[in-house]
Amino acid sequence: VKTKTLEIPEGRNKEGCSHDGKKWKTLEHKGPLFPPEYEPLPENVSFYYNGEHVQLSPATEEVATFYAKMLEHEYTTKEVFQKNFFADWREEMTDEERGLIRSLSKCDFREIHQYFLDQAEKRKAMTKEEKRQKEAQKLLTEEYSFCTLDGHREKIGNFRVEPPGLFRGRGEHPKMGKLKKRIQPEDITINCSKDSKIPAPPAGHRWKKVQHDDTVTWLVSWVENVQGSIKYIMLNPSSKLKGEKDWQKYEIARKLKLKVDAIRSEYRRDWKSREMKKRQRGVAIYFIDKLALRAGNEKEEGETADTVGCCSLRVEHITLHEQLDGLEHVVEFDFLGKDSIRYYNKVPVEKRVLKNLKLFMENKNPDDDLFDRINTTYLNKTLQDSMKGLTAKVFRTYNASTTLQDQLNRLTSSDMSVEEKILAYNRANRAVAILCNHQRAAPKTFEKSMQNLQEKIELKEKLLETAKKELKEAKNQYRQNKTDKLKKLVEQKEKVVERLKEQLKKLRLQMTDREENKVIALGTSKLNYLDPRISVAWCKKFGVPIEKIYNKTQRDKFAWAIDMTDEDFQF
DNA sequence: GTCCAGACTTGACAGCAGTGAG
DNA sequence: CTCACTGCTGTCAAGTCTGGAC
Numbered sequence A: 001v002k003t004k005t006l007e008i009p010e011g012r013n014k015e016g017c018s019h020d021g022k023k024w025k026t027l028e029h030k031g032p033l034f035p036p037e038y039e040p041l042p043e044n045v046s047f048y049y050n051g052e053h054v055q056l057s058p059a060t061e062e063v064a065t066f067y068a069k070m071l072e073h074e075y076t077t078k079e080v081f082q083k084n085f086f087a088d089w090r091e092e093m094t095d096e097e098r099g100l101i102r103s104l105s106k107c108d109f110r111e112i113h114q115y116f117l118d119q120a121e122k123r124k125a126m127t128k129e130e131k132r133q134k135e136a137q138k139l140l141t142e143e144y145s146f147c148t149l150d151g152h153r154e155k156i157g158n159f160r161v162e163p164p165g166l167f168r169g170r171g172e173h174p175k176m177g178k179l180k181k182r183i184q185p186e187d188i189t190i191n192c193s194k195d196s197k198i199p200a201p202p203a204g205h206r207w208k209k210v211q212h213d214d215t216v217t218w219l220v221s222w223v224e225n226v227q228g229s230i231k232y233i234m235l236n237p238s239s240k241l242k243g244e245k246d247w248q249k250y251e252i253a254r255k256l257k258l259k260v261d262a263i264r265s266e267y268r269r270d271w272k273s274r275e276m277k278k279r280q281r282g283v284a285i286y287f288i289d290k291l292a293l294r295a296g297n298e299k300e301e302g303e304t305a306d307t308v309g310c311c312s313l314r315v316e317h318i319t320l321h322e323q324l325d326g327l328e329h330v331v332e333f334d335f336l337g338k339d340s341i342r343y344y345n346k347v348p349v350e351k352r353v354l355k356n357l358k359l360f361m362e363n364k365n366p367d368d369d370l371f372d373r374i375n376t377t378y379l380n381k382t383l384q385d386s387m388k389g390l391t392a393k394v395f396r397t398y399n400a401s402t403t404l405q406d407q408l409n410r411l412t413s414s415d416m417s418v419e420e421k422i423l424a425y426n427r428a429n430r431a432v433a434i435l436c437n438h439q440r441a442a443p444k445t446f447e448k449s450m451q452n453l454q455e456k457i458e459l460k461e462k463l464l465e466t467a468k469k470e471l472k473e474a475k476n477q478y479r480q481n482k483t484d485k486l487k488k489l490v491e492q493k494e495k496v497v498e499r500l501k502e503q504l505k506k507l508r509l510q511m512t513d514r515e516e517n518k519v520i521a522l523g524t525s526k527l528n529y530l531d532p533r534i535s536v537a538w539c540k541k542f543g544v545p546i547e548k549i550y551n552k553t554q555r556d557k558f559a560w561a562i563d564m565t566d567e568d569f570q571f
Numbered sequence B: 001g002t003c004c005a006g007a008c009t010t011g012a013c014a015g016c017a018g019t020g021a022g
Numbered sequence C: 001c002t003c004a005c006t007g008c009t010g011t012c013a014a015g016t017c018t019g020g021a022c
Helices: A058-069 A078-090 A097-101 A110-124 A130-145 A240-270 A276-291 A351-361 A377-388 A392-411 A418-435 A444-480 A485-518 A525-530 A532-542 A553-559 A559-564
Strands: A047-049 A052-056 A146-149 A150-153 A190-192 A209-211 A222-223 A231-233 A318-324 A326-337 A344-349
Touching: A047 A110, A058 A078, A058 A110, A150 A240, A150 A532, A240 A276, A240 A377, A240 A392, A240 A553, A240 A559, A276 A344, A276 A351, A276 A377, A276 A392, A318 A351, A326 A351, A377 A392, A392 A418, A392 A532, A418 A485, A418 A525, A418 A532, A444 A485, A525 A553, A532 A559, A553 A559
Parallel strands: A190 A209
Antiparallel strands: A047 A052, A146 A150, A190 A222, A222 A231, A318 A326, A326 A344
């Protein structure tokens, strides 16, 4: 039986929060799966120092293989990467090795590199027998991929412990190249219920700790050595626990929809405040609302790449223009955001905003904070006063979902073909991705695949032309000699023309879609920002199969929405 | 207030499997 | 059957936000 309104789970209030912070009653699992032990290189594969063969100790050799595997990557050409790697590698060496190996430039990993290339080649040419073995292996690991939470079998998101390797940060990360160490069972904390079957550590080992904390959702955790942060094993997005949280997130965003007008007048009032702090707050929230910027927490300098969000914007990240490209009062943004993705945007703003920004920038250096009186904690406290549960990131969710809903309403009509509807959907999705600045590297094969598509279109055009000629010819013949046979021929030729026209149209749509998608990533917004009920309702209303919009993983994650939504739902 | 640990969401991307054309 | 291309899945880094200690 499909319920139209989601039932409020037992022990939860209407926002889906547990009253007592408890996330589960029972939790049982098998613990984490460890990566395989290091296998030393065969004897005929050598490392060379200064041209001489050197037999490395297993621990040193393992770290050398991490570097050797990356030899072709741009990373290894960066000085920071090399420096970090070499320092950490030397830590792993025996005294003797450390005495000998003093300069990375004298190290020759090429033979090791080639060895791994050959191995990859071999793996590709795997026989059926080996593939069957792989399948069997998969079956063996399957039991690790599920747990039992409150009596339900649930899929786990990441049940493997991360393997050792070299840290690859994004952008200009000061820690790139550092050694990410192998995690031992002795580093691992297990979280499960008291009365459950406690997972067994590997033979000869023991866990760091076994705890029974029902106020958190993770099953396994460990501390990672590069940043000192905690890593977790948690449930898959398809799980009930994650699904409810997701639903709750969108409900809060819908609540903002009802309050947003009041909040907007409030922050506009702040623009005129006597207090500098309130003015900054007003402008920051305006940016977060209008441009879907991230909150922008402070980051530890020198520990991470230099990236910013709204509150951490610096003077150097914006340029003010009284006039630009025929527009008035324009702010030009240019900064690196999350994952060192560039945000570049020229935005016309209200006169008062520009005036305020000028004020904020007065007597400051380029590397001074633009909003020096506020931070994300203060901003979120203010937002909480306007609406319970409101934080900066809710604006991203709200604006993304609202945009999708608006765009879909505007771009779809029922007389479109399914293909046209899907193009409309993708366009709506794309508007959101642009708003949220979700970018991707242009696919490596982009130019080529566009060219292929173009050729296909040209071929179709020719076929269509020929078909049209044949149709005309057939019509002529029929006019002169009205036989049944010729009538049939005309009909047949008409059908061919029709079919070709359809195919051509489809190809052209595909081309447009792909071109417009070149550097835009749709996945992130689809997965994290767009209320799935909007898409489900749209599919139902316009007769588009849900499979055209969501793949299997996405359908699993959004099962809650697919179940509960009818075609009238509006965000 | 400020600092920091902790928990959880968000994000780009590599590598793989599946698929359809030749 | 092979090969090229695409879409999916897993990976793990990088954010947000909360709460507690001082």
